[in-house]
Amino acid sequence: MTERFAKAPGDPYRYGVYLRPDPATCAAVTALTGQVRAQYGFVSAGAFPPHATLVGSQHITAPVDDIVAAVTRGIAGIAPFTVHNAGIRRQGVGMVLGVHHLADGTTPNPAFTDLAEAVDRAVAPLVTPAPNPDPHTFDRATFEAHLSLVSHEMYVRPDLSEEVAEYVRGLPVPFPDAFPGDTVALYRTRSDDWSGRWWTTLTWEHLHTWRLREE
Incomplete structure (x- = not known):
């Protein structure tokens, strides 16, 4: 427990590399998470920019230029690819837009x-151990791309699971059924306490964008 709650060099920062959806899908995610916050006060999904995580919450003390160069x-x-949006569904305890599968x-x-996998392989040599939060390691077998709508609060308010699911599915927010997967972005996140309810103090900063191109 002592190690779990210890401070680490580079705290309070973590880094994430995300696939950014198209503007229409981003607007839909923002609308849905905004409604969940307005109705239930849940902020964890909406605390981030709309994104599908490629690698997330990595503890890196290397300079940002080194991270950018490694991912580049x-x-x-x-090459860019088509992302198919299967719509609102459950994932774990939360609610997401499912974007992991083909049509x-x-x-x-x-x-x-x-x-x-390519992003994980690029940043892995730069990652240094940190006792909190639990390690975010890439596993090809379990990776499942998604756009979060409701997330960590469901661990502390499971009594609202069915109600929130019904509410989210009933929101009249349209979204495209597909979008180009061509925009990758690096973000630095900050929290006062990565060992607890980090989403209550989470802030983020956009650092770099890459565009995937056909050769």
């Missing part, structure tokens, strides 16, 4: 997983 090399030659809704989109 790691995703060189990766058939059952086959994982290999291009999405390939991109996440």
